[in-house]
Amino acid sequence: MTLIAMLGLPWALAGFCHVFIDPDAPYARAGLAAGFWVVLFVFMLALIELKGRLRLPRGSWWGVGAMMLGSWALALASGVLDKLSLMQEYLGRSDKFIDALAYHSLLVASAVGVSLVWGFCLALAMRRWSRLERGINGVLSLIQTIPSLALFGLLLAPLAWLADRFDWLAAIGVQGIGAAPALIALVGYSLLPMTRNTFVALADVDPGVIESARGMGMSPRQVFLQVRLPLALPVLIEGVRITSVQAIGLAAVAALIGAGGLGTFVFQGLGQAAMDLVLLGALPIIVMAVVVDGLLTALAGALRQGARDD
CATH class of the missing domain: 1.10.3720.10 (MetI-like)
Structure with a gap:
């Protein structure tokens, strides 16, 4: 469940931007407030606890990390997170x-x-x-x-x-x-x-x-x-x-x-x-x-x- 939540987190952010940001407002953007970082921190603690309890092979956790990074990379590359203020800062300074x-x-x-x-x-x-x-x-x-x-x-x-x-x-x-x-x-x-x-x-x-x-x-x-x-x-x-x-x-x-x-x-x-x-x-x-x-x-x-x- 924790892994699914971590994989779905960037897409949840994308859904939030799609629902709450007016597409006719080109300068509107969404910020990452304290709640997002608290949720991310809790999920990371849960993964660390699972790693200690499950004792899976080392390669399995590298696969988990690759899947999470891949989910974020796909969301960022597809442009669904471009309305985030953090992404706007990056797009303005990408070079x-x-x-x-x-x-x-x-x-x-x-x-x-x-x-x-x-x-x-x-x-x-x-x-x-x-x-x-x-x-x-x-x-x-x-x-x-x-x-x-x-x-x-x-x-x-x-x-x-x-x-x-x-x-x-x-x-x-x-x-x-x-x-x-x-x-x-x-x-x-x-x-x-x-x-x-x-x-x-x-x-x-x-x-x-x-x-x-x-x-x-x-x-x-x-x-x-x-x-x-x-x-x-x-x-x-x-x-x-x-x-x-x-x-x-x-x-x-x-x-x-x-x-x-x-x-x-x-x-x-x-x-x-x-x-x-x-x-x-x-x-x-x-x-x-x-x-x-x-x-x-x-x-x-x-x-x-x-x-x-x-």
């Missing part, structure tokens, strides 16, 4: 929205990719020289305590000075505002979970397995690449998941320093007291975070299951 979504995704992917490389290198350094562990964790933890807006602000002056002093930095886009401070701040916030999870993942591999690999004549390089790293991947993926979800949210705040992305719509809407414009930026961020979280959780689970089977 900017697509550019913002692509830019937001690129900024997050760049931050996660850079932090993955640096976090892996720092974790290896901590394993090689144990005295570095306390210092590295201390510095990365300190960065985490700085509020995001404060960190963005702290980066403005030094980056502007560097761009003014070195022409090649300005030529590649480094300046006091924009993508450069946003990327640096996102990488800084991402390094702690990435480094810590990588370090724990590599350290928690069963010593007996490592000894068995050495007993088979494997070199240290082979032990690391063929035994330790594959067994550590599930926990390492958890670090990527935490980092990615965190970066998706923080990238919205970066719009305040001219970095662009979906946060632009959020802050424009707040400035104009236009909640539909706020939702135009906030809802894709939420969906993106949920999808990335689900995909990486499923990947980590599959890797764990594969390790057990082996």
